[in-house]
Amino acid sequence: MKRGQAEIIGLVLIVLLLAIGFMLYVKFGLNADDDSSRASYEQTQLGATFVNSLAKAQLHCGTSSKPYAVEELVKEIAMGTTRCDAEDALTAYLNAPGTGVLNKTLDEWGVNYRLLFVKKSKNGESGIGLPEFNNTNIPVDQRCSPRRDRVADAYLVPLAPVPGTVEIRLEQCAG
Amino acid sequence: MKKAQIQFGETIMVVVILVFLLVIGIVFYFNATKGSLEKEFSYREDIESVKLAKSVLALPELSCGGFTGGGTTCMDALKASSLATIKDRPGVREYYRDRFGFATIKLNPLDGVPLTLYDSDPRPVDLSKKWNVQAQRIFTTLYDPLTDTMTLGYLNVTRYSAVVSS
Numbered sequence: 001m002k003r004g005q006a007e008i009i010g011l012v013l014i015v016l017l018l019a020i021g022f023m024l025y026v027k028f029g030l031n032a033d034d035d036s037s038r039a040s041y042e043q044t045q046l047g048a049t050f051v052n053s054l055a056k057a058q059l060h061c062g063t064s065s066k067p068y069a070v071e072e073l074v075k076e077i078a079m080g081t082t083r084c085d086a087e088d089a090l091t092a093y094l095n096a097p098g099t100g101v102l103n104k105t106l107d108e109w110g111v112n113y114r115l116l117f118v119k120k121s122k123n124g125e126s127g128i129g130l131p132e133f134n135n136t137n138i139p140v141d142q143r144c145s146p147r148r149d150r151v152a153d154a155y156l157v158p159l160a161p162v163p164g165t166v167e168i169r170l171e172q173c174a175g
Numbered sequence: 176m177k178k179a180q181i182q183f184g185e186t187i188m189v190v191v192i193l194v195f196l197l198v199i200g201i202v203f204y205f206n207a208t209k210g211s212l213e214k215e216f217s218y219r220e221d222i223e224s225v226k227l228a229k230s231v232l233a234l235p236e237l238s239c240g241g242f243t244g245g246g247t248t249c250m251d252a253l254k255a256s257s258l259a260t261i262k263d264r265p266g267v268r269e270y271y272r273d274r275f276g277f278a279t280i281k282l283n284p285l286d287g288v289p290l291t292l293y294d295s296d297p298r299p300v301d302l303s304k305k306w307n308v309q310a311q312r313i314f315t316t317l318y319d320p321l322t323d324t325m326t327l328g329y330l331n332v333t334r335y336s337a338v339v340s341s
Contacts, residue, residue, distance in 0.1 A: 006185075009189050017196065052314075056248075057325050058325045101285060104285055
């Protein structure tokens with residue numbers, strides 16, 4: 001075989017190997033984000049339905065026989081017009097050991113979340129007096145925090161006639 | 176051996192090695208593609224599970240009336256209880272099988288007894304196939320018309336899809 005022919009075959013071989021390598025790179029490189037977007041979708045479904053349903057759920061507060069919706073209580077807490085011990089009632093509803101909503105669902109399922117109630121106004125964000133809720137089964141240093149990537153879902157409670165809203169926000173971190 | 180024969184042999188070897196590398200590359204690439212397709216399939220099944228759960232909430236025979244203020248994620252607890260009671264009756268099962276396919280749908284009130292609204296698990300019946308199982312949970316508000324109260328619950332939706340063996 002002539003030297004030129006041997007060189008051509010070598011060149012073709014190199015080009016083919018480069019083409020295969022490029023195809024593999026494209027395949028794995030483009031799929032790198034799929035797992036994270038998939039997990040985000042599932043988290044959003046859980047989070048969105050959680051905050052929407054939680055806002056409408058009712059609980060008893062104080063001695064009144066009439067139950068109040070969570071969003072009603074949150075509004076009253078934010079405006080400082082509660083007619084019962086709303087903070088304690090809502091905290092117990094969410095977080096009472098063994099019976100709290102969060103204990104029976106997100107904690108048990110191992111979801112790494114952060115549930116908070118945030119008042120938003122033209123002056124920025126502030127708390128309304130309710131604590132931040134986390135999965136107590138997860139070590140403190142591994143819990144969901146603002147420093148980590150997370151998916152957030154929120155339900156807005158208007159404070160009309162007062163300007164501003166309260167956000168019932170569920171943030172979920174991966175792992 | 177003559178020089179020409181040696182050179183011819185070298186050429187043949189080069190071609191053989193080339194083809195061998197090509198075949199390895201193609202096999203590796205298609206295996207990688209197959210794995211990627213399986214992942215994509217699993218993702219699509221998760222989406223279908225969520226769509227199924229949301230379609231359950233939208234059923235008029237389960238959803239709350241508009242006057243309850245329960246929003247789009249509201250289910251009537253009394254209607255759910257009735258459906259759980261009649262789900263295995265002839266006609267009812269077939270009607271919902273056309274809509275839901277192979278799936279199990281359970282309602283879990285946080286302060287009540289879990290209800291199975293629909294159950295068509297093919298695994299005990301069809302032993303000849305392997306089944307993919309995709310489970311999703313979505314929260315819902317439960318309206319009790321007897322006490323006019325809203326409580327929290329969640330739907331556990333499990334979908335079964337046959338594994339297509341390659």
